[in-house]
Structures are given as C-alpha cells and as structure tokens.
Amino acid sequence: MNAEVGQGKGVGLSFRLDAEAGALFASVRPDPAAVPIDEAWLRARLAEEGYGTLRYHPMAITGLLAQYNSGAAVAALKLGECVDASFSIAIAPDGLQALLTIVPAQGGRPVAQEAVFAELAARGVTEGILPEAITRAIAAGMADGVAVARGRPAVPGENGRLESVLPEARSRVPHLNASGQTDYRDLGDILSVAPGQPLMVRRAATAGTPGVTVFGQAIPAHPGKEVAFAAKLNGAQPDPEDPDRLLAEVAGQPVVVAGGMIVEQVYTVAEVNMATGNVSFDGSVVVRGDVAAGMTIRASGDIQIGGTADPCVLEAGGSISIKGGALGGLGRKEHADSLIRCGGTFTAAFAQQARIEAGDSIFIDDMAMQCDLAAGNHIRVGNKRRGHIIGGRALATLSISGKVLGSPNRIATNLEVGVSPATHKRMHELAKTRDGKEKQLLDISKLLAFAGHNPGRVDPAMVERARNTAKVLADEIQALRDEEQSLAELVARSQQARVTAEQVLHEGVNVQMGTLHYSVSGEHGAAAIGLNDGVLGLLAAGDSPSP
Structure with a gap:
C-alpha cells in the first residue's frame, strides 16, 4: 500500500505498509515545490492515513524529517512497526484470584479470547473463571490486573456464645465501644426470676465453610472457638436434660457475669x-x-x-x-x-x-x-x-x-x-504471673514430649495428670493474656x-x-x-x- 501525502507540504513523501514484515516504510522523491515539515505535521498525516497506532522509532522520524527538509532522496526508511497486543496472567499469593494484564496493540492484532483461556488452562486455573470479565478486558484493548478468575475464601466458623433469654438482665461484664464510651443509664427496677426459669442458652461454635483456590484446591476453614458455662455460677446450674441451657436454682436477681449468669437473692x-x-x-x-x-x-x-x-x-x-x-x-x-x-x-x-x-x-x-x-x-x-x-x-x-x-x-x-498507677502495677503483675505459668507449661510440655517418644518410661497416671495440668495452665495463661490486652487497650484509650x-x-x-x-x-x-x-x-x- 502506497500513499503520497499532501501538496506543497509532503510533496514527494510516500508511505508503504509491508503487511508481511509488519513494518511501515517511508520514501522521498525530492521536489523543488516541497515545503518543510515538522514532527507534529508528520504524525497528523500518518494518523490521517490510518497509521497512527503503529509503534514509531523516534530516531527514524528525526532522520526522515532531516532528509525531507534538506531535499535528500529516501528509498525505503523503516519508520515504524505493527506490534501485537500482549497479555500476562498473575496468580494472587493466596491463590484466590487470577489477574489479567493486557498491553495494548500498536497497529497489530488484539489479544484473542481463546489465547487467554488457553493460558489459564496452562497455569492450572480451573475454578471461578469469569468469561464476561475476559470479554470486557479484550474489548477495551487493555487491562491492568483485572480479575478473570476468583476462588472462594474460607469462611471461619463463628465462636460459640452464651445468649441470655432475659434481655433485661443486668451485666457485670464491662461493655465499652471502640472509643471507650458508655451511655448514661438508669438501672431501673431489679428483675427477678423464679427457680427453674431459663436464663441462658449456649450456642455451639460453627465449623465454618471451606474455600477453594482458582486451582481447585480446597482451603480448610478455621472452626470457631467453643464456649462453656463457668464451672460455678451461684444460683444457677445447667439443665440436667439439656446441658446447653442454664436454669435458675433460686429466686432472685439474674446478673450476667463472665461465663454465664448468676442469680442473686x-x-x-x-x-x-x-x-x-x-x-x-x-x-x-x-x-x-x-x-x-x-x-x-x-x-x-x-x-x-x-x-x-x-x-x-x-x-x-x-x-x-x-x-x-x-x-x-x-x-x-x-x-x-x-x-x-x-x-x-x-x-x-x-x-x-x-x-x-x-x-x-x-x-x-x-x-x-x-x-x-x-x-x-x-x-x-x-x-x-x-x-x-x-x-x-x-x-x-x-x-x-x-x-x-x-x-x-x-x-x-x-x-x-x-490511668492510675495501680493499672500499670496490675499490668506488671499480670505479665510476671503469666511468665511463671508459661515456664510451668513449658516444663510440663517437655515431660509430655518425653513420654510420647518413650512409651512405658513414664507412669500413665502421671502423664494424665500432666495433661490435665497443661490444659488448666493454658486456660489460665489465655485469661491473663486477655486481661493484659484489655488493660493495654484501656491505657491506649486513656491517652x-x-x-x-x-x-x-x-x-x-x-x-x-x-x-x-x-x-x-x-x-x-x-x-x-x-x-x-x-x-x-x-x-x-x-x-x-x-x-
């Protein structure tokens, strides 16, 4: 394809697109009637001729302008080339997304949808492919990290909870919002319950929902943490027929406490x-x-x-x-x-x-x-x-x-x-107590590890006692950590x-x-x-x- 551009400006200048080579060549036949041209004019004319999207070589354009304006002949100068669009697919580190990036074509061919699907298959992506997203990205001609496949994240299980069936019951457990604010409140009259009246129900933790990566690999869900009624709740006890239900033992005032509810006379x-x-x-x-x-x-x-x-x-x-x-x-x-x-x-x-x-x-x-x-x-x-x-x-x-x-x-x-000095003192005491219990737990863990590697060398009764003690220590350490965290948050809010x-x-x-x-x-x-x-x-x- 040849094109000679303009009269006066561009006289003797012509372009030829070599489809097989994917390149645009320029030639110049010197003409005394030619008027000097600049880069802006040249690019405008290339666009008019349908060559505006090609990738041009800046040095070639500079050389062409110099030779044309000096009246020199040019046989066939490679001015630019057709570049096909390219694409790449990245997989998110967690395996939950495949992201498509398309570098636009410069006078060349666009990305083929079949090529994207083929690359996904080659990468092992089989789950959650989004055909519509692929179609939109190809139609736009460019993309920067567009999700073209999505897995399903695992949904962690909900923690077990203790639910009051008496919404009016008073609470001895502090309830502050993120900024530490509470509401002005009138405590009102004291609520009373009768013996045998339901107080709370225990909702079991849920297992959660497993997920899947874009490779079809299962992602296990973390189950929720179970919760239990406290071992001793004055004036209340679990229902003998339903251990997930707490009943009043005596008549009195129900009060929510950590681990359940008590009934005070x-x-x-x-x-x-x-x-x-x-x-x-x-x-x-x-x-x-x-x-x-x-x-x-x-x-x-x-x-x-x-x-x-x-x-x-x-x-x-x-x-x-x-x-x-x-x-x-x-x-x-x-x-x-x-x-x-x-x-x-x-x-x-x-x-x-x-x-x-x-x-x-x-x-x-x-x-x-x-x-x-x-x-x-x-x-x-x-x-x-x-x-x-x-x-x-x-x-x-x-x-x-x-x-x-x-x-x-x-x-x-x-x-x-x-915060008062007493709060800082309490934080120090908690850390010291926790350190002591963690040392005890470490010593017991060493004993249990030795017993596990040397069957019969340790009295089974001692091993059982050690396991029970380890569980108690682990619970106590967690409680100490929870209190330390609460106090640390209080200190932060106090600022x-x-x-x-x-x-x-x-x-x-x-x-x-x-x-x-x-x-x-x-x-x-x-x-x-x-x-x-x-x-x-x-x-x-x-x-x-x-x-």
Missing part, C-alpha cells in the same frame, strides 16, 4: 435506720425509702435505694442506684467515715460532700458539689437537669464531663483523667481522655493527666481539655486529643 426493706439496723446481704438489696445517717449496707450484688442516702456506708459488688441523692460527710467530723463504693456503676440524682468510688462509671443527673469521685471509666454529671460539678475532686480513666464545671466564684475544682464542659468552664478548674497539669484561666463557654501533640490544654473546636 434480693433483700427488700422499706428503709434502713436505727430501727432496722445495718444490712449485710449476700445478694442484692432494695431499699424502697431512705437510708439514715450513720447506717451501713453491704451487698455482694446491687444496691438500689428509692429515696435519699444520708451520710452512710454503702458497699456493693455490683452497681448502686439512688433515686434521690447521696449526702456525704466530707468536711464533717461526725460522718467522716461515710463512703459509697461499688464494683459496677453508680447513679444518683445528686451528690453533696460524698466520697464515691465506682469500678465502672459514675452518673449524676443534677449536681456534684464538694465531692470526692473516682471511677474506672467515666464520670458524667448532667442528663436532664443542671449538670454542675462544683469543688472537690473527680478522677476517671477515660472522661469527666458536665454541663458546667467549676463556679463563678472560682471554687477550686480538681479533675484528673488517665484520648478529656475533660468536657458542655456549656460553661469556669476559672478555678484544675486538670491533671499523669504528670501534666492545666489550670483554667478566665471563663469559657463549651470547652474540652485534653492532650494535643503531647500538651495538656484547651482543645480547639473539632480537635481530637492525640497521644
């Missing part, structure tokens, strides 16, 4: 005063009215008070809820030993001069005035009412918040967030701890976080105090504290 009294005497009960205590000054209530479960608690001692293994308020003895000699302490959450309408310690969080609706508050996670004052924290001291690991912090007359209000005033922040508020200290100067509207680039101070709107 509930002691109810109209009020606690000199006439009733102090209360000490293995279970939960409900006081419908008030608790008089100087009285003591100790319960292994929850304490719920329908009225007000005057300066007294309240100690609960679970949570404490006071519908009215809590009055303490801080600054008063006659009630200096008054204390409210619980392992779970404390809630009240208000608190004044009270010393309150909660393993989880403290929620006060109206006001906390001149109190000494300490909570494992959060302190929040203010829900539907005023929400003032005035004077005293408050310590919480993750957050302290109120609508108004401090007062206009600059009463010293000391707030502290972050994001903040003190928040939702409406007003007054001068006189002092914030402590580890060795860092910040004193509020002047009065502010809504404000937050936390770490930002390692500095403790006021955070700008929209800032997030950073470690």
